[in-house]
Amino acid sequence: MSPKTRELVLSAADRLSFEPNRLARALVTAKSQTVGVIVHDISDPYFGEIVKGLEDGLHSEDYRLFVASSDRDPVRELDYVRAFHAHQVDAIVFAASSLTDPSYAETLETLSARFRARGGVVVVLSDHLLEGPRVRFDNRRAVADIVAYLVGRGHRRVGYIGGPPELLVSGVRLAGFTTAVAEFGLATGPEYIANGGFTVTGGGAAMGRLLEAADVTAVVAASDLMAIGAMRQLLASGVAVPDGMSVAGLDDIPIAEYGPVPLTTMRIPTYEIGRHGALLLLETLAGDKPDDVVLSGEIIERESVANVETPG
Amino acid sequence: MSPKTRELVLSAADRLSFEPNRLARALVTAKSQTVGVIVHDISDPYFGEIVKGLEDGLHSEDYRLFVASSDRDPVRELDYVRAFHAHQVDAIVFAASSLTDPSYAETLETLSARFRARGGVVVVLSDHLLEGPRVRFDNRRAVADIVAYLVGRGHRRVGYIGGPPELLVSGVRLAGFTTAVAEFGLATGPEYIANGGFTVTGGGAAMGRLLEAADVTAVVAASDLMAIGAMRQLLASGVAVPDGMSVAGLDDIPIAEYGPVPLTTMRIPTYEIGRHGALLLLETLAGDKPDDVVLSGEIIERESVANVETPG
DNA sequence: ACTGGAGTGGCAAACGTTTTCAAGGGCAGG
């Protein structure tokens, strides 16, 4: 078209404060340029980082992001999936581990199949029952690596503070612990394991129980928040960290560095998970069949783990 | 209608896996049941909490939430406003302080006016140039109250670590500091003030400069992250907290309790801000003209502030 | 048996786009 016509139209559009209606466009193109993401708790920086990575990757491609914070409630999570479908999002990304509730699992499968049948894309960034393009962080291996690190420091009796059983990821991380324990021939038994919520208080309570039940030189927590709770519990019980007890975490959230004792932990690359998730999503939407991306952790050594002198 | 017809329809809907298209509905009703929120950084728990509060309040009313993380970039923020408008959100909530860039301000006013002209609702949860139903947290008063608290502990020479000047809220908090200093007749002068980014490193650097320039017994930081940075800088410089220097923060983020020294700070009720924002938004959408809601802070005394013996 | 009213069912218009199609106009080549 001619430049002057173009100019004329643009100025008129501006004068009338015209803004194209993407809903109408979406209706005819069957592409809404929106994506929905489901997390457990948006105020948790773990998920905040993932969402930020996603958002950064999506924004430049003109996609908008719906955020749903399910509070780990199966009903609420399923509600969100339905709502996202109804709002015709182009993709749903599951940033949070799925739950282990069987009826939830079944319904989720059904809803997911429907959504896909309509052309929707499902992307998974966590340990999840659903299939789809996926960013993998090997939680099992991560925990096993932490145990290996502890073994390298001379520990032979190590305890485990695990997450809530209703989360799939809790089982995966626990499996990493038990396989490593078996592999290295460490002291074993149910008394070496205590579970709790993924929170400071959950970690503290679990640590208290562990202290009663087992005699260990180190403990690995399934999350940094729990590790911090464990350290507080230890300090309150008069046992020094790391001299009386070593503590290792998993996540490397910002608090980890500033806690009561700077925490030795394994970094989970949350922002990168989100960022790669966006890429995967975009490629799939473009019709490609991208390979899963695999991200790995890295042990951040700080001050909460001590060496143990091996006798002899 | 008859129960059997109802049953028939419902089962057919299920069999065909029917899910109503809200886009089509939105097109005719001019109500999309969506809300957009703009924050500076979704990985910052400060904003995460606000978003969570919003989301909790909106979810039950069947509204979905778009989240935009602007990274404090004026261009990106304006982009989001336009995009939200184009996606026909029923409301935009500004959870983050507006920026001080003049051309940004002008454009934002224009876009906001357009959005409102189309029937959109604007809700403000921060110090912001835009008008609208608002959840007020008096940042000016909060900082003044912290200074008053320090004065009550005997401090007469107190420094201030402020936020970046390009944020409106930085100016508001600084004003709270300077008025309190004047009111109590404290030592004053530009050497008592140092600014930095709202981060740990920003706070540390500012603390370093303050240490060079002024001789103070206490310092108030414009955010907890900065306060933690300041404490680390102090500790690294060999000055004890609180015995060598008192430090007070503002926010009460989770880290505050677990930092190098448990931080005395003022709690900002972020979750409640979000929650009330949702209520305000819903009422406005329903055609009401609700009053602004005013939330206030509360000083959380921990261990980073000491008393100063007044001579004589 | 006739009328009136309430409730039901179906039809058509509208929301603001994109997309397809046809018709129209201008220009180059023969």
Place this chain on the structure above:
DNA sequence: CCTGCCCTTGAAAACGTTTGCCACTCCAGT
């Protein structure tokens, strides 16, 4: 000067709902 082609322009259909309207049925009251 005519034919053919390409580009522009305009009109119309479609997306999946809601809503208003009209005709219809059914029942009660007279």
